[in-house]
Structure formats: C-alpha cells, structure tokens
Amino acid sequence: MSFDTRSAAFAYLRTYYSAAALDREDTFLLDATIDGIEHARRVAVAAGQSLRCLELGCGPVAAWALCPGAVAGELWLAERSQGGRQVLHEWLTGDREAFDWSVYAAHVAKRMVELVVMHSVADAISGTPEEFAALVSSAARLVAPRGSLLISVNTEVDEWHAEAVAFPQVRLSCDQVLAAIEGAGLQAVFSRQRSRLPDGKDTETAHTMVVLADKPPRAE
Numbered sequence: 001m002s003f004d005t006r007s008a009a010f011a012y013l014r015t016y017y018s019a020a021a022l023d024r025e026d027t028f029l030l031d032a033t034i035d036g037i038e039h040a041r042r043v044a045v046a047a048g049q050s051l052r053c054l055e056l057g058c059g060p061v062a063a064w065a066l067c068p069g070a071v072a073g074e075l076w077l078a079e080r081s082q083g084g085r086q087v088l089h090e091w092l093t094g095d096r097e098a099f100d101w102s103v104y105a106a107h108v109a110k111r112m113v114e115l116v117v118m119h120s121v122a123d124a125i126s127g128t129p130e131e132f133a134a135l136v137s138s139a140a141r142l143v144a145p146r147g148s149l150l151i152s153v154n155t156e157v158d159e160w161h162a163e164a165v166a167f168p169q170v171r172l173s174c175d176q177v178l179a180a181i182e183g184a185g186l187q188a189v190f191s192r193q194r195s196r197l198p199d200g201k202d203t204e205t206a207h208t209m210v211v212l213a214d215k216p217p218r219a220e
C-alpha cells in the first residue's frame with residue numbers, strides 16, 4: 001500500500017491517529033519507541049558518537065520521529081509515497097493545514113528529560129508542605145527513568161525578597177524536603193546544606209539545601 005495523494009494520506013491519519021488525545025495504543029508505541037531510543041543512545045554515547053536514526057516507511061506520520069527528534073544527532077525519514085511525504089512536509093514546515101501532532105509531542109516531552117533542575121521554585125511558590133510535595137511530584141513526573149532531579153530549597157524561612165518586596169513561602173525542614181523527594185519516588189544521591197547565617201534574621205537551622213535525586217529504571 002502507498003499514499004499516492006494528500007487526501008489518501010490524510011484519510012489514513014484520520015483513521016489511525018487523533019489530534020485530540022492519545023489512546024492506549026499510541027502511548028504503548030510511543031513509550032516502546034522512547035525506550036528503544038534511550039537504549040540506542042546509550043550505546044552510541046558509550047562509543048563516543050551521537051545517535052543517528054533512520055525511520056523507514058514513515059508515511060504521513062510524525063509521531064514516531066518526535067521521539068528521536070529530541071535527542072538524535074541525525075534523523076532521516078524515508079517514505080516512498082508522494083502523499084505521505086507531502087503531508088509530513090506540511091508539518092515540518094509549519095503549514096496551517098498540517099496534521100496537529102501536539103498531543104504526541106507533549107507525551108514525548110514528558111518522557112525525554114534526563115535532568116530537571118529547579119532552584120528556589122517549589123518552596124518559593126508553595127503555601128504548605130503538602131503543596132511543596134505535590135510540586136516535587138509534578139517535577140518528578142517530568143524526569144525520565146534513570147534520570148535525575150536537582151532541586152534547591154531555602155529551609156526554615158517564611159519569606160524571600162526582591163529588594164524591598166517580600167514574598168511569603170512555606171517553611172520547610174530539611175527532613176520535610178527529603179520526605180517530599182522520597183514521596184515522589186526519587187532516591188537521593190546527595191544532599192548538601194549550607195547555613196544561611198549570619199544574616200541576622202534566619203534561625204540557625206536556615207539552610208540553602210541542594211538535593212540530587214535519581215528516578216529508578218522503569219519496571220519491565
């Protein structure tokens with residue numbers, strides 16, 4: 001089979017793909033593709049190379065190319081049909097009539113981050129320890145399996161400043177920070193604290209705390 005025309009290629013997309021939401025088949029294939037790419041990339045990196053990827057018979061479909069697209073040094077797409085290439089080209093060039101692959105891209109983006117860095121964010125915008133823990137869990141969901149979260153938190157303070165303007169924040173102990181990280185399914189690799197004394201205001205327990213925490217591999 002082949003897509004001789006644009007309308008034939010679009011009929012295929014309407015039958016098997018949705019711009020509105022992913023179904024279980026989509027996430028099954030996306031996750032397996034991402035896992036395969038992570039494996040191939042580790043092999044390439046160990047050999048001192050970047051990942052080069054060729055997708056054969058992509059048709060009018062960008063979904064699978066999004067996965068290596070985020071990490072590959074080179075990405076090649078091969079499709080023999082004119083209709084398939086035309087529809088894909090519309091998407092690559094941002095044509096307004098192109099099929100919308102946003103929900104696929106959002107799923108890939110969620111999965112492909114090896115390191116999330118957050119300095120003075122979750123503590124600065126939380127009002128309670130529970131809100132802080134929920135934000136850490138949200139960030140942890142963006143970390144790929146075997147990836148890491150690097151987070152810094154100002155402990156045992158109630159506010160932070162931008163010149164004369166003060167902003168309230170949740171008061172957290174180091175133990176609460178570590179508990180939130182553990183509760184998010186991450187394992188601390190290191191935890192460093194630096195006293196914020198002397199600044200005349202904070203208590204002796206006020207620290208700048210930095211934690212690096214790993215996400216375990218995905219269960220097979």
Ligand SMILES: C[S@@+](CC[C@H](N)C(=O)[O-])C[C@H]1O[C@@H](n2cnc3c(N)ncnc32)[C@H](O)[C@@H]1O
Pocket residue numbers: 001002003056057058059060061078079080081084
């Ligand atoms: C069923 S479609 C699958 C399209 C897409 N891979 C997907 O996951 O939806 C099969 C595709 O293989 C393409 N194809 C068939 N023979 C090919 C060849 N020799 N080289 C490249 N593409 C080919 C067809 O044009 C068609 O786009």
